[in-house]
Amino acid sequence: MPQPRDQKERPPCIPQSVSEAKPKQAGDKEKRNTEKDLENENGGAANDEWKEDVMPEILDGHNVYDFVDPDIVHRLEELKREAEEGDDEFEMDDMELTPEEQKTLV
Structure with missing residues (x-):
């Protein structure tokens, strides 16, 4: 308990915003506003x-819908076709290598 320091009466001071607020009950959940609200x-x-x-x-x-591509299956098939066709272009035979390059690979 605080000790009295003078003869002034000092009643408890409860701010109006606190005294008007409804006390929370057990089980009350705060409703969050959604984008739809x-x-x-x-x-x-x-x-x-x-x-x-x-x-x-x-x-x-x-x-999430920004990342959905309705043509994803079609594009995947195109990529597979390009990969199958492109495999022949990049293959190299040992005959095309110079003797120095063949030594480096071994």
Whole structure:
């Protein structure tokens, strides 16, 4: 207990913001606003067709859908074809090497 130092009365001082705040109960969870909530607060989707869109997943601050390539299978097949065709161009026979180069390879 503090010791009185003068005759002034000093009642407890509770700030108004604290006294008006609702005390947290056990089991109360703080609701976090999602991007969808923020969008709805600002008038909803800009285009009516977008209202039923599922919100994209975010990973490390990037929209995952930005990395989806619908033509990935087609591009992969093209790369495989190029690799198969290109193998013949880069093959070298021992006959094309000079004697010094052949010694270095052995």
